[in-house]
Amino acid sequence: MMNLIKVVPIDDEVILDADQPDRRVANGTVLRSVMGYEFLSEDERWKLSKDTSLNVSLLMSRIPSQHRGAAKKMLVHYATTFSGGTVLRLAAALHDFFSKTSGDISTTQLINYKSGLADNEHLMQLRPFFRRWLNFRLPGVTKEVVSMLDSWRLAGREKGLAVKTLDPRGGPLSDFEHSAFNEGLTFSYEAGEIDLYELCVCLIISTTGRRPIQLTHLKCGDLVDVVGSDGVINYFLHIPRAKQHGSSFRDEFKTYQLTREMYDLLNSHREKLWRDVDLMGYRLSQDHMKLLPLFPAKRSLPRYGSTAELIKVLPGERLHVVVGVFTQIMKRAVESLGIVSDRTGDLLEVFARRFRYSLGTRAAREGVSKFVIAELLDHSDTQHVDTYTLNVPEHLKKIDEALGFQLAVYAQAFTGNLVDTELDALRGSDPASRVKHKRSGVGTCGNFSYCGMNVPRPCYTCVNFQPWLDGPHDELYFELLDERERIMSETGDLTMAAILDRTIVAVAQVIMRCSERKREMACE
Secondary structure, eight states, X not given: OOOOOOOOOOOSSEEEOSSOTTOEEETTSEEEOTTSOEEXXXXXXXXXXXXXXXXXXXXXXXXXXHHHHHHHHHHHHHHTTSOHHHHHHHHHHHHHHHHHSOSOOSHHHHHHHHHTOSSSHHHHHHHHHHHHHHHTTOTTOOHHHHHHHHHSOOOOOOTTHHHHTTOTTTXXXXXXXXXXHHHHHHHHHHTTSSXXXXXXXXXXXXXXXXOHHHHHTOBGGGEEEEEXXXXXXXXXXXXXXXXXXXXXXXXXXXXXXXXXXXXXXXXXXXXXXHHHHHHTTOOOOHHHHHHSBSSBOTTTGGGOSSHHHHHHHTTSSTTBOOHHHHHHHHHHHHHHHTOBOTTTSSBOOOOHHHHHHHHHHHHHHTXXXXXXHHHHTTOSSSTTTHHHHSSOOOOOOOOOHHHHHHHHHHHOOOOSOOBSSGGGSTTTTOGGGEEEETTEEEEEXXXXXXXXXXXXXXXXXXXXXXXXXXXXXXXXXXXXXXHHHHHHHHHOOXXXXXXXXXXXXXXXXXXXXXXHHHHHHHHO
């Protein structure tokens, strides 16, 4: 349901906020954005949120002088009523419109402007803006202009095209890509190549599929554990909602249930953050600790001179990391890990939307209803869920002997180190480290801590595994192929059968490495 907005006239001296009728802001006084950032209407740049700033000076330079006064008042209304993202999209549309027209806001100019557009995105921003402009009784926009805009059917860009076409660079990740990303992160953290903060950022995006703006708004108190009536502890994350009309900072939440492992990881990160804050000299109560951002901007916390100054900004978003940092962290992780897409042969393209696509796609593949998918992706309704349910993509293929080796070239499922003999391996002299398949040794485990995995299958995708050059890897390879075929024939479920795929490809990669090494040794 659309929010009804009470529209009132705007005179030359006072702007009345439509959503807060009791708040009047006189020209020249301090204005406040939805996220609580203060600015003056005459400032050249308006800071609207931690992620957005509007270059007012640049925009005004494009607007003809006869419209600047009214346009400025409308921009103030938008900047104090709508999210920073909405304001920036409007500003881009205004800049484009006045750059490509004579400056008149007329039916003729709009018709000419529309004819030169590749899509209707800018017009979809301008239509409600000019409608409000007219309703606020400011000079410059006529009823004819608004009536014509309202009569146009403005179709937006096709939704979900990247999902429908399985775009290898912008669509959902393949199962191999998703596993390579998650497993690579874990191994990289254990090796000290990424820190706990970066690990949590990447995994929370990968596992929850939530928008970065939601995750950057998390506070420490949003991570909770609850003892159920049966005595079992459940773990939850209260995630702030986003893209809700008229919403402000953290005014709506959706509860997301975490696994014990994910909760422990985030809790370790939270406890480290609390220790760091204490070492900085701030003395916060438990309630104030819960208001700290779960993902703070790393340079923000040390800059406050006293505990009182820090407490003052805790309720808002000023201490929270900006969205762009999340994307940078993911891209750096892929580069440092060298994760290559099995579909493109290039470094894996990662951004948060791809993980949302992956979550929805996998749910649809499992036959989950559109209502459950909408809940998983935190949609307010099911209108965009059909992208997943009406065109369920087929990621999974029948893996035969040849395809397993073809995928091994790019999938990088094997992350360990091939050794010529058992004695060349780390811990090779320790018989307890020997990894066997049936009665034959296939490699050595280089991990000094306890591992409860059911060897040897998980070993082939473990960074600590050291397969032997003369190990019977091909025997395991064909055994896995036969088992995959058996599962498929018994269940008819390709998803169940595909559980073995990453291991199959990893074993194929080991076999290929062994062949390459034997050729090298023959030439020595």
